[in-house]
Amino acid sequence: MADVLEPRESLRPQTMLAKPVPIDPAFEAPDRVIDLVRSSAPYRLAAAVHRTHETGKDVPWFRVFWAAGEKLIDPAAKFVFHNERFIEAAKESFGAKVIVPSSLMNNLNAPMAGGVPHLDLPHFRGASGFPFNLLVAMGYSGLFHPWAIPIASTLAWFYRGPGGDFDYWPDGPDGARQTLSSPLWNKAVVSDNEYMYHRVGGVGHDADHMAPGSISRQAVLETAGETDWIIRDGDVSIPVTGEAMRLSILWKAYAFADEHALQVFRDKSDDLDLPKALGILSADLDRRGLGRLNIEAGYDDPDNRRLILETYVAPPINDASRKVV
Numbered sequence: 001m002a003d004v005l006e007p008r009e010s011l012r013p014q015t016m017l018a019k020p021v022p023i024d025p026a027f028e029a030p031d032r033v034i035d036l037v038r039s040s041a042p043y044r045l046a047a048a049v050h051r052t053h054e055t056g057k058d059v060p061w062f063r064v065f066w067a068a069g070e071k072l073i074d075p076a077a078k079f080v081f082h083n084e085r086f087i088e089a090a091k092e093s094f095g096a097k098v099i100v101p102s103s104l105m106n107n108l109n110a111p112m113a114g115g116v117p118h119l120d121l122p123h124f125r126g127a128s129g130f131p132f133n134l135l136v137a138m139g140y141s142g143l144f145h146p147w148a149i150p151i152a153s154t155l156a157w158f159y160r161g162p163g164g165d166f167d168y169w170p171d172g173p174d175g176a177r178q179t180l181s182s183p184l185w186n187k188a189v190v191s192d193n194e195y196m197y198h199r200v201g202g203v204g205h206d207a208d209h210m211a212p213g214s215i216s217r218q219a220v221l222e223t224a225g226e227t228d229w230i231i232r233d234g235d236v237s238i239p240v241t242g243e244a245m246r247l248s249i250l251w252k253a254y255a256f257a258d259e260h261a262l263q264v265f266r267d268k269s270d271d272l273d274l275p276k277a278l279g280i281l282s283a284d285l286d287r288r289g290l291g292r293l294n295i296e297a298g299y300d301d302p303d304n305r306r307l308i309l310e311t312y313v314a315p316p317i318n319d320a321s322r323k324v325v
Helices: 030-039 075-081 084-094 132-141 259-266 274-287 302-311
Strands: 021-023 043-045 061-068 098-109 151-159 166-169 177-180 184-191 197-200 220-224 228-233 236-240 246-256 322-324
Touching: 021 084, 030 075, 030 098, 030 151, 030 184, 030 246, 061 075, 075 098, 075 246, 084 098, 084 151, 084 184, 084 246, 098 259, 132 274, 132 302, 166 184, 177 184, 246 259, 274 302
Parallel strands: 177 322
Antiparallel strands: 021 184, 043 061, 043 220, 061 098, 098 246, 151 184, 151 246, 166 177, 166 197, 220 228, 228 236
């Protein structure tokens, strides 16, 4: 059918999984980064920033965007957004000649249990306005690789406390887990986080973890004194020391093989739209005997959404073998 034809050119080779490349030190002036982090307060929960479905199990993971859509939101973050160390490492990781910084965010994690292995929110041509959980399902489906935009993801950390590991699976979900452990101060790694499974390990001592749901979606994170923090949730205030807060900066950039690939990306003629994406999913579901979607009803239809989210989930992850790097 014409509505499920693939684009004329893909921007990623089918088998590509870019290698992680360490960056140490991440910044020439780390104190300047810390100042930027503190001046960006107050922070909202990441779940509130992305408007994910409320489950009553929010965790103390706070986030702010400094850049999005290739444009700076906070001019003070320009030196981070255009960090030459990140750009050169992205070229090495992806074998790319053209790097276009696309987004920049800061994450602050108070003591909390570790996350689950996952892929970052995927980027597909034409799908930037799609609902968050639909994009997640599209990524796990493996059906939209021809529209995938190659994204280099650099994570830079400032954390010396217990836990807070970065676990990742560079050889795929069946391969061995590798771990970068604290102290992680002014260190970074660029990797293929839309295709490489990874997670944040538990932050802080187990006894100090804030239980999921112990704060509401309305919670905000503010500075306290010169180095500490405080979570305000209605009438409740929860102090967090600077040493206990895990800081991670996530920089993303388009990583194109050459100028031609950049022009293919800029040409919108092969972009997805929502009916086309739903048609691709529906055809796959039908082939698997799981039913079909009501394309006209769209993604807001409860039956469509349930079938998509129950079918396209993360695969089992090998968590048995581990290598500390």
